[in-house]
Amino acid sequence: IHDDYQKTADWLTSHTKHRPKVAIICGSGLGMLADSLKCQDAFAYSDIPGFPQSTVQGHAGRLVFGELKGKTCVCMQGRFHMYEGHSLCKTTFPVRVFKLLGVETLIVTNAAGSLADGFHPGDIMIIKDHVNFPGLVGLNPLSGPNDDKFGPRFPAMSDCYDKGLRCLAMDIAKQQGVAGFMQEGVYAMVGGPNFETIAEARLLHRLGVDAVGMSTAPEVVVAAHCGLRVFGLSLITNKVVKSYEDSESVNHEGVLEVGRLRSQAVQQLVTELISRMEINNNIV
Ligand SMILES: Nc1nc2ncn(CCNC(CO)CO)c2c(=O)[nH]1
Numbered sequence: 001i002h003d004d005y006q007k008t009a010d011w012l013t014s015h016t017k018h019r020p021k022v023a024i025i026c027g028s029g030l031g032m033l034a035d036s037l038k039c040q041d042a043f044a045y046s047d048i049p050g051f052p053q054s055t056v057q058g059h060a061g062r063l064v065f066g067e068l069k070g071k072t073c074v075c076m077q078g079r080f081h082m083y084e085g086h087s088l089c090k091t092t093f094p095v096r097v098f099k100l101l102g103v104e105t106l107i108v109t110n111a112a113g114s115l116a117d118g119f120h121p122g123d124i125m126i127i128k129d130h131v132n133f134p135g136l137v138g139l140n141p142l143s144g145p146n147d148d149k150f151g152p153r154f155p156a157m158s159d160c161y162d163k164g165l166r167c168l169a170m171d172i173a174k175q176q177g178v179a180g181f182m183q184e185g186v187y188a189m190v191g192g193p194n195f196e197t198i199a200e201a202r203l204l205h206r207l208g209v210d211a212v213g214m215s216t217a218p219e220v221v222v223a224a225h226c227g228l229r230v231f232g233l234s235l236i237t238n239k240v241v242k243s244y245e246d247s248e249s250v251n252h253e254g255v256l257e258v259g260r261l262r263s264q265a266v267q268q269l270v271t272e273l274i275s276r277m278e279i280n281n282n283i284v
Helices: 002-015 031-036 088-101 163-175 198-206 217-225 252-276
Strands: 022-026 038-044 062-068 071-077 105-114 124-132 182-189 211-213 229-239
Touching: 002 038, 002 088, 022 031, 022 088, 031 038, 031 062, 031 071, 031 252, 062 252, 071 088, 071 252, 088 217, 105 124, 105 217, 105 252, 124 163, 124 217, 124 252, 163 182, 163 229, 163 252, 182 217, 182 229, 211 229, 217 229, 229 252
Parallel strands: 022 071, 022 105, 105 229, 124 182, 182 211
Antiparallel strands: 038 062, 062 071, 105 211, 124 229
């Protein structure tokens, strides 16, 4: 289905003059990142051949091209999740399209619940690494015949979150005065759509996971496979319930609320990161 990716890339290339080097995937309640793009060309997912549809509140369903600090970007306002019933090929379809458009760096953002003590709602966690639970049991976007045009049959995943970008992001956070609520940690993907049980939360915590969500890992696996540089961040929207005495329970509205609260800080961090990252002038 390589030509499906190519067909979508060709359709987009014929509908916008923008040739992006950076792609951004906006997580729940973080769609405002696209609003800061200048000279926008925006397309509803429903108008883009081969694109799945967004069905989750807080995920608009628009692909926005534009300029950010002089760098051409493409931004997904709304991502696709396995829990929506999309195949993993579909949830990660845009990543390979971005590769064919000439994108070199992928920035993924998501909302996540925190398991680690010392992580609080409103914190921004730079993703150092992930545990891809669905992938570990074979629910993996790379399953099936390998497409050698994109990458190797057995891709390494030991350095998929670019260290240089993580250091740059932390420096920027210090300069922007937001280091106080910056964290760095391990993100775990669970399938969802239900939130975890207490026993599952305690298991994840025991395994050294710092934050948990229902996305991101498949997109990063596909991005690493085709050689994109990746930076990820999780907006911590709630503390995961780990105690049977705790009456608090999590809900999606609360997740979106924290997104609104921190949207400015996330936007400023990502914008400055994009303006400061070097773009390799690979001739596409
Ligand atoms: N305990 C827990 N708290 C969370 N807060 C946000 N997310 C990320 C999942 N976001 C869903 C539901 O808000 C929408 O994609 C989670 C999660 O997966 N588990």
